[in-house]
Amino acid sequence: MKKLLFGFLIxxxxxxxxxxxxxxxxKGGNLIVCQPAEPPGLDPTxxxxxxxxxxxxxxxxxxxxxxxxxGKYIPGLATMWDLSAEGKVxxxxxxxxxxxxxxxxFNSQVAKWNIERAKGEGTVNPHPEYFRGxxxxxxxxxxxxxxxxxxxxxxxxxxxxxxxxxxxxxxGYETAKSNPVGTGPFKFTKWVxxxxxxxxxxxxxxxxxxxYLDKVTFKFIGxxxxxxxxxxxxxxxxxxxxxxxxxxxxxxxxKRFKVYAGTTTGEVIMSTNNKAKxxxxxLVRQAMAHAIDRKMVIDLVMFGYxxxxxxxxxxxxxxxxxxxxKFPYNPDKAKHLLAxxxxxxxxxxxxxxxxxxxxxKRAGIVIADLLKDVGIKLNIEIVEWGQWIERIFKKKExxxxxxxxxxAWDIGIYANPNYYFxxxxxxxxxxxxxxxKAPNESEKAKWFGICQEIIAEDAVNGFLFSAPSLAVMKxxxxxxxxxxxxxxxxxxxxxxxx
Amino acid sequence: xxxYLITKLITLILLLFLVSITVFSVLFVLPGDPxxxxxxxxxxxxxxxxxxxxxxxxxxxxxxxxxxxxxxLSGEGNRSINYDxxxxxxxxxxxxxxxxxxxxxxCFAILISIPLGIYAAQHQNRPTDVLVMFxxxxxxATPDFWLGMLLIMLMAVKLGLFSAGGxxxxxxxxxxxxxxxxxxxxxxxMIRASVLTRLTRSSMLEVLNxxxxxxxxxxxxxxxxxxxxxxxxxxxxxxxxxxxLQLGQLVAGAIIIENVFYLPGLGRLVFxxxxxxxxxxxxxxxxxxxxxxxIINILVDMSYVYFDPRxxxx
Numbered sequence: 001m002k003k004l005l006f007g008f009l010i011x012x013x014x015x016x017x018x019x020x021x022x023x024x025x026x027k028g029g030n031l032i033v034c035q036p037a038e039p040p041g042l043d044p045t046x047x048x049x050x051x052x053x054x055x056x057x058x059x060x061x062x063x064x065x066x067x068x069x070x071g072k073y074i075p076g077l078a079t080m081w082d083l084s085a086e087g088k089v090x091x092x093x094x095x096x097x098x099x100x101x102x103x104x105x106f107n108s109q110v111a112k113w114n115i116e117r118a119k120g121e122g123t124v125n126p127h128p129e130y131f132r133g134x135x136x137x138x139x140x141x142x143x144x145x146x147x148x149x150x151x152x153x154x155x156x157x158x159x160x161x162x163x164x165x166x167x168x169x170x171x172g173y174e175t176a177k178s179n180p181v182g183t184g185p186f187k188f189t190k191w192v193x194x195x196x197x198x199x200x201x202x203x204x205x206x207x208x209x210x211x212y213l214d215k216v217t218f219k220f221i222g223x224x225x226x227x228x229x230x231x232x233x234x235x236x237x238x239x240x241x242x243x244x245x246x247x248x249x250x251x252x253x254x255k256r257f258k259v260y261a262g263t264t265t266g267e268v269i270m271s272t273n274n275k276a277k278x279x280x281x282x283l284v285r286q287a288m289a290h291a292i293d294r295k296m297v298i299d300l301v302m303f304g305y306x307x308x309x310x311x312x313x314x315x316x317x318x319x320x321x322x323x324x325x326k327f328p329y330n331p332d333k334a335k336h337l338l339a340x341x342x343x344x345x346x347x348x349x350x351x352x353x354x355x356x357x358x359x360x361k362r363a364g365i366v367i368a369d370l371l372k373d374v375g376i377k378l379n380i381e382i383v384e385w386g387q388w389i390e391r392i393f394k395k396k397e398x399x400x401x402x403x404x405x406x407x408a409w410d411i412g413i414y415a416n417p418n419y420y421f422x423x424x425x426x427x428x429x430x431x432x433x434x435x436x437k438a439p440n441e442s443e444k445a446k447w448f449g450i451c452q453e454i455i456a457e458d459a460v461n462g463f464l465f466s467a468p469s470l471a472v473m474k475x476x477x478x479x480x481x482x483x484x485x486x487x488x489x490x491x492x493x494x495x496x497x498x
Numbered sequence: 499x500x501x502y503l504i505t506k507l508i509t510l511i512l513l514l515f516l517v518s519i520t521v522f523s524v525l526f527v528l529p530g531d532p533x534x535x536x537x538x539x540x541x542x543x544x545x546x547x548x549x550x551x552x553x554x555x556x557x558x559x560x561x562x563x564x565x566x567x568x569x570x571l572s573g574e575g576n577r578s579i580n581y582d583x584x585x586x587x588x589x590x591x592x593x594x595x596x597x598x599x600x601x602x603x604x605c606f607a608i609l610i611s612i613p614l615g616i617y618a619a620q621h622q623n624r625p626t627d628v629l630v631m632f633x634x635x636x637x638x639a640t641p642d643f644w645l646g647m648l649l650i651m652l653m654a655v656k657l658g659l660f661s662a663g664g665x666x667x668x669x670x671x672x673x674x675x676x677x678x679x680x681x682x683x684x685x686x687x688m689i690r691a692s693v694l695t696r697l698t699r700s701s702m703l704e705v706l707n708x709x710x711x712x713x714x715x716x717x718x719x720x721x722x723x724x725x726x727x728x729x730x731x732x733x734x735x736x737x738x739x740x741x742x743l744q745l746g747q748l749v750a751g752a753i754i755i756e757n758v759f760y761l762p763g764l765g766r767l768v769f770x771x772x773x774x775x776x777x778x779x780x781x782x783x784x785x786x787x788x789x790x791x792x793i794i795n796i797l798v799d800m801s802y803v804y805f806d807p808r809x810x811x812x
Contacts (some may be wrong), residue, residue, distance in 0.1 A: 048538030177582040194762030229662035386530020
């Protein structure tokens with residue numbers, strides 16, 4: 001309780017006094033943000049695509065809890081929350097006088113309806129399990145929401161802060177995909193398919209000091225060179241995240257722009273089929289871990305941007321444990337382990353790389369080269385995204401692949417033996433269950449730490465690097481997020497210097 | 499003529515029927531579960547199943563096909579999975595970009611190629627002809643998107659005369675929209691002009707040696723009248739044929755140039771829809787493109803009569 005209240009106070013401070021500090025924010029202006037991918041619809045409760053959250057999360061839609069730029073959970077539509085001693089009953093105090101952009105009021109009934117919709121039968125929320133743990137929803141009055149869980153869930157607040165848990169209005173939720181109506185600082189005005197999404201300042205926002213901008217436009221430019229040209233020609237103000245790291249390098253030398261190289265929640269891994277020969281042998285996987293020089297991978301694939309990881313956990317997520325020293329780059333040790341596993345002469349394998357991600361193709365080539373040094377010959381096969389989903393992800397017809405897992409707090413995928421890694425460890429499942437039921441911070445840190453250690457020791461996948469967040473903007477753009485502890489391009493506190 | 503039109507119309511309908519079956523079957527067996535692609539790799543099986551039944555993906559092949567065709571024939575239309583708006587609306591809004599872009603590109607191509615081709619034919623094997631042929635050779639070897647990128651670098655980034663891409667929309671004003679299309683249309687047009695210039699030249703050379711041209715000259719028609727009045731009209735048939743093909747190509751496949759200039763055109767829409775498995779959009783657009791190409795070809799056929807009255811469509 002004390003900690004929650006403390007977090008709440010910090011949140012309050014952050015909202016009222018700006019961390020940018022030095023100069024007072026200026027109001028007004030139209031910000032044009034470029035992001036590569038056009039979102040497939042604008043409803044984050046019906047689709048996990050990161051492109052959706054980047055446009056709407058905290059801009060148009062808000063949930064009970066928000067994530068701030070340091071990764072802390074701060075009040076969103078709930079001004080504070082209280083957790084009962086045994087860790088099962090959450091009492092949320094909801095903000096007064098909040099209205100959706102269409103005029104509907106937000107209250108405990110609306111919140112209840114949203115949760116029931118997400119957990120109910122026929123739900124198309126990609127993560128109904130976030131809500132299924134809720135046993136009872138009570139609304140003693142308009143401003144109070146009491147959620148009783150079946151069991152302790154250490155990630156409950158985390159999940160309530162995700163795009164899957166934003167609040168939709170009871171009238172008008174049907175058109176959320178094409179005409180989103182939320183409570184956020186910006187009101188949706190127009191979506192020109194294939195081109196841009198426009199939103200304007202919500203004058204009735206619950207925080208009267210925010211937002212600063214009059215208008216935000218998200219422009220979708222996929223081609224990396226077209227993005228750069230648009231920025232240099234002055235057509236756009238910010239590139240929210242750069243698809244090609246070499247561009248960041250070039251732009252960082254240009255005085256007109258500033259480059260932020262922050263952290264994200266994503267981990268790029270060489271996913272390994274733990275049931276396919278010879279990768280079912282732990283020694284082989286450990287040998288590969290020793291054979292990969294992560295620094296070289298980051299230098300060659302990401303031009304030096306990115307942070308090495310030793311497990312499936314981003315350094316920007318709480319309870320991170322640095323395990324990068326567990327399998328240091330050591331080709332001799334790798335050969336030794338391979339010999340021990342019975343592959344003294346090495347072996348041949350295939351790595352299937354999804355065509356849509358250039359980092360994945362580049363990393364595949366670098367790793368094939370590194371593994372060659374220890375006698376593992378990798379054949380590279382490029383597959384289209386639909387094929388990747390079908391053959392690799394669903395049918396598990398692969399040995400190795402390369403992909404970024406962007407969601408935070410997703411280590412639970414290792415507890416599922418049917419997931420495409422096909423990693424089956426009772427030890428991990430037990431540890432993860434303990435972590436989920438951890439009643440306090442120190443227990444959480446301990447068990448999530450153990451989870452990270454187990455999969456690192458088993459070298460389930462090739463843990464490579466945490467993807468960098470590379471944003472470039474004109475010098476006049478102030479208060480843009482440097483790190484992305486959640487999937488969002490939150491423009492609430494961004495302003496333009498004249 | 500009317501009989502000709504009726505035959506062509508029947509061919510069009512049969513063709514569309516075949517295209518519809520082909521595109522539907524190909525997309526049906528295409529790997530990649532649309533529900534999984536939409537929901538992402540961490541979605542639960544239950545949600546996937548719910549979405550599949552919502553999208554009708556659980557239905558057997560025939561039921562899905564009839565549902566699709568039925569929606570088209572009844573005029574109800576299909577809805578895009580991603581945008582959640584009618585596909586027809588999407589196609590129309592994209593055509594407002596792709597159509598003018600294709601026409602503008604063809605205008606550039608024609609304005610450059612016809613005079614240049616005629617000039618080269620009149621000066622056959624002289625240094626100016628060699629020079630023209632040299633430039634068309636370069637044009638043939640240049641990819642249009644590369645020319646587009648060079649234009650962006652020069653005109654938008656260095657000189658700041660144009661924006662680097664994008665399309666403001668016709669409601670933002672006629673001229674600003676035309677301006678947004680000028681660079682990509684020029685890049686597309688230049689490359690097509692190379693083909694047409696060579697074609698105009700050879701076609702003109704052939705015609706200029708015909709007897710009726712000699713006759714025209716003999717009866718004292720001045721050179722300009724001979725070239726534009728008599729020769730060009732007869733030389734147009736092969737040129738028009740290629741122009742028709744080029745126009746069809748531009749409507750269907752300016753994908754790369756649309757990406758370079760980030761124009762919200764038809765090509766980019768279908769490309770993105772394939773990647774995201776927005777199947778109703780892919781199917782409808784493929785059908786639309788097939789129809790467009792057939793109709794352009796019919797128009798080309800009909801224009802032959804104007805250029806060469808000896809041709810009759812019976």
